[in-house]
Amino acid sequence: xxxxxxxxxxxxxxxxxxxxxxxxxxxxxxxxxxxxxxxxxxxxxxxxxxxxxxxxxxxxxxxxxxxxxxxxxxxxxxxxxxxxxxxxxxxxxxxxxxxxxxxxxxxxxxxxxxxxxxxxxxxxxxxxxxxxxxxxxxxxxxxxxxxxxxxxxxxxxxxxxxxxxxxxxxxxxxxxxxxxxxxxxxxxxxxxxxxxxxxxxxxxxxxxxxxxxxxxxxxxxxxxxxxxxxxxxxxxxxxxxxxxxxxxxxxxxxxxxxxxxxxxxxxxxxxxxxxxxxxxxxxxxxxxxxx
Ligand code: NAP
Numbered sequence: 001x002x003x004x005x006x007x008x009x010x011x012x013x014x015x016x017x018x019x020x021x022x023x024x025x026x027x028x029x030x031x032x033x034x035x036x037x038x039x040x041x042x043x044x045x046x047x048x049x050x051x052x053x054x055x056x057x058x059x060x061x062x063x064x065x066x067x068x069x070x071x072x073x074x075x076x077x078x079x080x081x082x083x084x085x086x087x088x089x090x091x092x093x094x095x096x097x098x099x100x101x102x103x104x105x106x107x108x109x110x111x112x113x114x115x116x117x118x119x120x121x122x123x124x125x126x127x128x129x130x131x132x133x134x135x136x137x138x139x140x141x142x143x144x145x146x147x148x149x150x151x152x153x154x155x156x157x158x159x160x161x162x163x164x165x166x167x168x169x170x171x172x173x174x175x176x177x178x179x180x181x182x183x184x185x186x187x188x189x190x191x192x193x194x195x196x197x198x199x200x201x202x203x204x205x206x207x208x209x210x211x212x213x214x215x216x217x218x219x220x221x222x223x224x225x226x227x228x229x230x231x232x233x234x235x236x237x238x239x240x241x242x243x244x245x246x247x248x249x250x251x252x253x254x255x256x257x258x259x260x261x262x263x264x265x266x267x268x269x270x271x272x273x274x275x276x277x278x279x280x281x282x283x284x285x286x287x288x289x290x291x
Contacts, residue, residue, distance in 0.1 A: 003251070003253075005257075006149055006264060007260075008149060008260075008267045012057065012268045012270065013267075015271045022278055023061050023063055024062065026278060027062070029285040030284065030285050034280075035091060036058055036096070036273070037086055037094070038054060038098060039070065039097045040067060040069050040098045041070045041072060041074050041101055041102055042071070042101075047098045051067060051098050054273050057270035058273075063277050070082070080109070087115035093280045094273075094276060097114065111123040118280055120273050120276035120277050121276075122140040122174070123169070131178070134182075137283070138279060139178075141270075142170060142171050146230050147184065149264070149265065157179070157184050157185060159186070159187065160187070160207055161204050161206045161207070162187070162189070162207040164176055165212050166209075166213070168211070171211040198217075202218060205223075205224060206224070206227060207228045207230070208227055208229050210229070210230070210231050210233055211232035212233060212245050213234075214233065214245055217233075218246040226255070226256045229258040229259070231265070242261060243261060
């Protein structure tokens, strides 16, 4: 039987609709809408699309969004001072710097320059530390998107073997941290380019999360029959179309559920950026953290 397709677009729409209530209470207390500022340096077309998608998601939860576009000639010092100004602006709750940055700008320095209180991407070392400690304030967006899709699709995670392919600071590593939290309770294997036998590891997964950025890396033969597959990868296929890391056409006959690319993790990631903006604003308004 063909796998259930996990519709990230529909899940994100529900999530944002539910977020409106929290957004409205925060707006009432602050006397203004929660406010996200996205900083785009240069003119990478893909980055423009990602930022536009986040703006659209913000609209759906009554969150204000502003785009700050800077030329690709912007220096690291200029960018840092722009971020410092946003950090102290009382009318700004969330700040995100769209990656990748132009060559010559040291990414880690920029990610550290965003105030942890407004760090809606959850890239600042303080927020990463809180996550590692098990008491996160803001959640890493793509990892939290994966978890939200699994939860809302009623995929059991307690005690489940979850195989994550990829160990980046943006996806694989923080996802592993989220999954091993006591409230989730998964047993996690993290694979990377030094993994000896990827197929063998993947086959142990009740849930497989592919986040390698390699089209077709995960084949149907690697999957345990009935596995749940979440494809984070976004790659350009030979014909220019967006494809994931999983051979979707074949995997759909082996998996019990699978997220597509596009229309899977991407929309939910945008929704999580908005959720973090609302939570950052909620803290500013003196609300307790949402559970
Ligand atoms: P990244 O920084 O390039 O990391 C890729 C990871 O995959 C690395 O840990 C790498 O291992 C591992 N890897 C690569 N090839 C592999 C192979 N053949 N076998 C095993 N492991 C392999 O990428 P990223 O930022 O994590 O992003 C991963 C993918 O997700 C990309 O396609 C990206 O565009 C996509 N993405 C999507 C969203 C979304 O919202 N949909 C958000 C973020 C990222 P090493 O560490 O050994 O190099």
